[in-house]
Amino acid sequence: MDLVSAQVPAGFPETHPNELTEEFYLNMGPQHPATHGVLRLVVKLDGETVKGVVPHLGYIHRSIEKMAESETYVQNIHLTDRLDYLSCHMNNLCLCMAVEKGANIGVPERGEYIRIMICELQRLQSHLLWWATFGMDLGALTAFLYGFDQREQITDIFEDVCGARLTMNYFRPGGSYCDVPDTFIPRVKAVLEGMEKSLDEYADLVGGNMIIQERCQGIGVLTKEKAISYGCSGPVARAAGVDYDVRRDDPYGIYDRFDFDVPLGKNGDCYDRYTVRIEEMRQSMRILEQCIKEMPSEGPYRSKIKTVIKIPEGHSYANVETARGLFGTYIVSDNKPKPYRLKYRSPNFSNVNIIDEVAKGFKVADLVTVLATLDPVIPDIDR
């Protein structure tokens, strides 16, 4: 597409030219630092005001669902890492849970605690990275350095536990592939101590900044009805007032044992999405603290599973709350070691869908803020 085009690009309704101003179309992406990867947006502008946004997806479509049909269930776990690589433990968990439901596999007590702790650490890590890049998108580079510094400590824990820094492939049906080392609990404690000290400071550093507040408050407002109708989930939906968290309302694993709040926003603007995520980090820390107290120090971390897992004919569905929202796995099986069809429901896919509704009427610069607070991971959208 040309940079400024007279032709109406695909996805836009036919327009009726205005006598006073001239509308034009601007291409943003797929190579653009603010789109967090390779998302392409075609923006209809009137001066600097956004009149409409049409996202073009598929620049990182890696046909994971097709590949899934020729790999066994356990082989498929490593592919879920690469969907939403910032919450890969949760993605692993979702596939494992769907397999467990279908193939009738149980998880021991300690295994459940390991899962929850690792997942909550991952949520912290993911939100820290979001906080870091959110600052950078808006031009505040300090947040980037602080956020990554804190994030590295959690990455080190993961490295200690499973050997990988980013694509973990740690959970298996029935538990996880290995036990956590002895250093795990002390390290988590150390991270929590550090986070408790610095989280308020972090929240203040970016959220308390007047420029950031001016750029976020009242910008990119998403209403509750729209959020539900589009199928938004996670912090994006909760900032708009949708009171739904899979961990609380459809508890999986042992989440029903823990005491935590689900933060909600009032206005559904960018600033609410910011505060909801910061509050979620606090709640994750609360869950982690409870886990440390209650986790059994001994016992099996995994149940014994068959080498070849077969799911009887039928379907199996599981969903989890990743750092970005409702992630679902839908398995259709035909009693063979490989799935007949495997469908991942990715939260980002629905969350990015709202960008036209949210950014309309604001300036181009606000589009960057909106994208930063939606926090999309593009490979998860494209799969």
Added chain:
Amino acid sequence: MGMINQLPKVLDPIPGGKMVVNAVDYLVNWARSNSLWPLVYGTSCCAIEMMATGAAKHDIARFGAEVFRASPRQADVIILAGTLTEKMSKHLEVLYDQMPEPKYVVAMGACTISGGPFYYDNYSVIKGADRIIPVDVFIPGCPPRPEALLYGIMELQKLIRGESIRNPRKPGEVESEPWVNRHQEAVAEWEKEQEAVEEEIAPQRAQWKEDNPDFKAFKHPKKPVEDLEKMEYVPREKRVGAEPFALWNIVHEKFPEVTLHGIEEVTEEALAEKGAEYIPDFVVGTEQYSAFVRFLREHADTDCDYIIQVTAVDFVDRYDVCVHLMSTTKKHKIFVRCSIDHDDPKIDTISHIYLGANWHEREVYDFFGITFNNHPDMRRIFLFDEFDAHPLRKDFDDPSRLTKRPY
């Protein structure tokens, strides 16, 4: 750099001129290698490790490469962080062309080397970035650690320091061979090598057996067996949301032809037997499909206001379109399933009931070729228009793109 490139012609004949040229060479290379400005280009997972390399702990600034530029016109090196797909490859070519000379390419991660984990049974990933643009340094790993990326940058610096005005750098070659399955070749080669090795060591092996006649009695130490138990799945005891039998009664009253998938005779006991995690899966005809979904949304007791996903399954003789709904107020889930004809797959849209269904239906159209009647924007969503097949159909086969897994 035009004038500097003329230096050897002028200076070399002069006594001592070669030293001057060498000094200029050294200076230029020193400057270039220590101020590599990378382009902000990250498509997937590797980009996060690239960011981590730029952050405080690993600090790419130690190598003078911290100035990430958003425009290719200001960049010296492009770090290919992440998978390269067919749709993106055209854009990568443009990016590469826009970079000013001298330009360098670092391929980060397994995907850009060979397609990595996405090599087999994959129709969209380019199997190696060097099929599109010449690559100078490859960094293996999935994703490579920040240390590996730093090592790659150091290798690139070494490469640059070897350049000279007399013989300037030539970019690497672009791989143009067709996509072949090298697995069988590699296995055959390895077996051949092993045979040669076996032959070579055969006399030593015989000698060793002679020297140690009781070698057969030797036993390898046993692997420690982990003390693990088999466990049964423990479903949740308390149901979330409405009871499936209550939902069935509501639905059955209005739509008597609707059935439940996998249950022949619906009774309260039959549904209670399924456990508290059972999600009712209604089977509905194509004519009623749209009206049924609208009913589920608007009825006060079902109240399915949230759409989880719309998807389809290819059962070779038919397609099943599956709609997964949820109620954010009552917290229960309802699945709807509608079988449609395999030869002429068409179904009504529900994108006017749920705004979010728009994209899900486009995805189903893209993958299965199922057309949704009255859909406002029925275009492909992930794949490009030139892609002339629907890949998630079971009969999809495209030898030019797909490499079948040989094992």
